[in-house]
Amino acid sequence: MTQRFAIGPRETATLNTSGIREHFLIESIFAAGEIELTYTHYDRMIVGGAQPTEAAMTLPCPESLKANFFLERRELGALNIGGAGTATADSTVYELGHEDCLYVGMGSKEVAFANVDAANPAKYYLLSAPAHHAHPTTLRTQAQATPVEMGATETANRRTIYKYIYAKGIQSCQLAMGLTQLQASSVWNTMPSHTHDRRMEAYLYFNLPAGQRVLHLLGEPTETRPLWVSNEQAILSPPWSIHTGCGTSAYAFIWGMAGENREYTDMDAVPLDALR
Numbered sequence: 484m485t486q487r488f489a490i491g492p493r494e495t496a497t498l499n500t501s502g503i504r505e506h507f508l509i510e511s512i513f514a515a516g517e518i519e520l521t522y523t524h525y526d527r528m529i530v531g532g533a534q535p536t537e538a539a540m541t542l543p544c545p546e547s548l549k550a551n552f553f554l555e556r557r558e559l560g561a562l563n564i565g566g567a568g569t570a571t572a573d574s575t576v577y578e579l580g581h582e583d584c585l586y587v588g589m590g591s592k593e594v595a596f597a598n599v600d601a602a603n604p605a606k607y608y609l610l611s612a613p614a615h616h617a618h619p620t621t622l623r624t625q626a627q628a629t630p631v632e633m634g635a636t637e638t639a640n641r642r643t644i645y646k647y648i649y650a651k652g653i654q655s656c657q658l659a660m661g662l663t664q665l666q667a668s669s670v671w672n673t674m675p676s677h678t679h680d681r682r683m684e685a686y687l688y689f690n691l692p693a694g695q696r697v698l699h700l701l702g703e704p705t706e707t708r709p710l711w712v713s714n715e716q717a718i719l720s721p722p723w724s725i726h727t728g729c730g731t732s733a734y735a736f737i738w739g740m741a742g743e744n745r746e747y748t749d750m751d752a753v754p755l756d757a758l759r
């Protein structure tokens with residue numbers, strides 16, 4: 484498990500392009516046969532991916548957690564952006580279709596991920612936050628994730644937001660998780676942009692056609708920095724930062740948060756004329 488320390492707005496403002504990428508971009512989330520994990524010091528969120536091959540893969544317990552098992556003091560969200568798969572939590576098997584999400588509560592000792600068909604592998608995007616209470620392990624399909632339409636074609640930000648783990652959805656200690664799909668010809672996400680100093684956020688960009696990119700913007704609203712992101716790469720957004728992006732085509736992304744609350748609508752909007 485690699486590690487990212489938390490840095491503040493003053494240090495961020497001094498960084499060049501490679502410094503911005505080193506702190507805020509996770510270039511590799513999925514690798515066949517691997518579970519890749521990044522421990523961030525923003526609300527101690529772990530960001531990662533599991534892409535099984537022929538055999539099922541068990542979530543490891545990295546030494547740096549100093550725990551007996553991964554979810555001893557943590558909770559987990561796993562959202563499948565690949566083919567059909569199964570996830571097993573302490574011998575209960577859950578079937579996850581494309582864009583279905585499993586919440587695994589604190590205390591689950593063994594979590595494993597597998598494919599239904601290795602020729603069309605599942606890809607589980609993983610987010611884990613510290614937890615203090617064992618909420619039930621719960622599956623929510625994309626169809627159950629209460630889609631909400633936002634934005635407009637005229638402003639190139641028409642998108643559908645699916646919420647899985649949040650205050651009114653799957654219950655958790657602090658994890659929130661969902662998915663946003665841009666409509667064809669729309670390219671702007673999270674516009675108008677916002678901050679929520681009470682929660683960090685991470686985005687996994689995916690469904691970007693070959694060769695296309697997202698120009699992600701981060702930083703304090705009056706001190707923004709660009710970050711070019713490729714398909715299936717993740718960005719970290721500190722609590723004080725905006726997190727918005729513009730694609731060279733339509734795309735989707737998984738958002739996830741941890742912090743003081745799980746209220747999706749708790750955002751401090753930044754008017755366009757305040758951005759610098």
Ligand SMILES: O=C(O)C(=O)C[C@H](O)C(=O)CO
Nearest residue numbers: 642644663672673674738750
């Ligand atoms: O397109 C959007 O708007 C989003 O998906 C916003 C994220 O869900 C978010 O930033 C939640 O705080």
Ligand SMILES: [Zn+2]
Nearest residue numbers: 677679684726
């Ligand atoms: Zn946000």
